Amino acid sequence: MNQVKQESIPREVFHSGFIPIVGRPNVGKSSIMNALIGEKIAIVSNRPQTTRNRIMGVVTTDHSQFVFLDTPGIHDPRTKLGEYMMHSVRDAMEGMDCILMVIDVTSVREKDLEIARSLQEKKVPRLLAINKIDLVKPESILQVTAQFAEMGFDEILPVSAVNGEGLSQLSDCLAARLPEGPKYFPEDMVTDQPERLLCAEIIREKALRHLRDEVPHGIGVEMMQIETVSEELTEMHATIYCEKDSHKRIIIGKQGSMLKTIGSEARGDIEALMGTHVNLKLWVKIRPDWRDNLSDLRTLGYEAK
Ligand SMILES: Nc1nc2c(ncn2[C@@H]2O[C@H](COP(=O)(O)OP(=O)(O)OP(=O)(O)O)[C@@H](O)[C@H]2O)c(=O)[nH]1
Ligand SMILES: [Mg+2]
Numbered sequence: 001m002n003q004v005k006q007e008s009i010p011r012e013v014f015h016s017g018f019i020p021i022v023g024r025p026n027v028g029k030s031s032i033m034n035a036l037i038g039e040k041i042a043i044v045s046n047r048p049q050t051t052r053n054r055i056m057g058v059v060t061t062d063h064s065q066f067v068f069l070d071t072p073g074i075h076d077p078r079t080k081l082g083e084y085m086m087h088s089v090r091d092a093m094e095g096m097d098c099i100l101m102v103i104d105v106t107s108v109r110e111k112d113l114e115i116a117r118s119l120q121e122k123k124v125p126r127l128l129a130i131n132k133i134d135l136v137k138p139e140s141i142l143q144v145t146a147q148f149a150e151m152g153f154d155e156i157l158p159v160s161a162v163n164g165e166g167l168s169q170l171s172d173c174l175a176a177r178l179p180e181g182p183k184y185f186p187e188d189m190v191t192d193q194p195e196r197l198l199c200a201e202i203i204r205e206k207a208l209r210h211l212r213d214e215v216p217h218g219i220g221v222e223m224m225q226i227e228t229v230s231e232e233l234t235e236m237h238a239t240i241y242c243e244k245d246s247h248k249r250i251i252i253g254k255q256g257s258m259l260k261t262i263g264s265e266a267r268g269d270i271e272a273l274m275g276t277h278v279n280l281k282l283w284v285k286i287r288p289d290w291r292d293n294l295s296d297l298r299t300l301g302y303e304a305k
Contacts (some may be wrong), residue, residue, distance in 0.1 A: 017097030025073025031161035
C-alpha cells in the first residue's frame, strides 16, 4: 500500500496578549491607549489622577489581538479611592504578557525611575514610551533616553499621542513581542466598559476640564437612568457627587451656568457615542468624604475585588 505523505499545511500563527499601560499620573497613558485603538475609550484631562479604573481597550488585526489595560497613574494613595486605584494597577499587571510604561518627556521625576526599577523584576517584555515629544527638541529626548538606558527595557520609543508620531513603531514593537495566543475577545469588541460607565466618565471628563483647584479630585459621577424614549432619543439622568457645599455651588455655577456647560459638552460626546439624540439631566449632590467611604465607592463603580 502506498503511503500517503501528509503535506504540511502552513497554519496561520495568531499572536495575542494583555498589555498593561503604567506610569505616573498625567504622563499620557490614556491618550496613548486611545490613539492606539483609534477610539476614545478612556477620558483624558490635564489633571493628575484622571483615570480611576482599569480600562480595557482591544485591537484585533488579521494576525494579532492587543488587549491594552489603561491604569490609574501610580502615586502614594491618601484615600480609600487612591488605594482602590493602586489595587487596579496591580490587578492589571497580573497575567500580563508585555508591559508598556509611559513617561512624560517634559517632566521626568524620581518616581518614574522608581517605577522603572520596580518593573525590572517582571519576567515579560518591557517597553518604554517617552511621550509628549511634540513639546520638546530632539536633544531632550536623547537626554531622557539616556536616563533610562540602563533600566533593561527591551525598547525605548519616543512618541506623541497628540500628533501620532512614533505610534506605528510602538505598535509594531508590541506586535513583535506578543506571544502566540488565542483571540481572547470577539474582533468587533473595543472595550469592556459598559455604556453607562462610558457616559458617566464623559461627564466627569467635562467636569475635570472646567473645574479648578481641589474640586475635580472630589468628583464622582453616577449614571442613574438611561431610557430609550424612541429610536432617535435617549433620556439620561446622572448625578455628580462632590464633597462640600462650596464645591456644589462651584459645580452649579452662577444661575446654573457651569452645570449647563458641563452638560452640553458631555451631551455632544454622548450623542456621538450612542448615535441618538440625548436628553441629559444632571443633578449635583454632596457626599462628604465619599472617597473614604467603601459603600459610596461601590455605588460609584470603584469596587475592590
Ligand atoms: N502635548 C502633548 N500632550 C499630551 C500628549 N499625550 C497626552 N497629553 C496631554 O497630557 C494630559 C494627560 O493625559 P492623559 O492621557 O489623561 O494622562 P494619563 O497618564 O492617562 O493620566 P492619569 O489618568 O491621571 O494617570 C492631557 O492634557 C493630554 O492632552 C502628547 O503626546 N503631547
Ligand atoms: Mg489616564
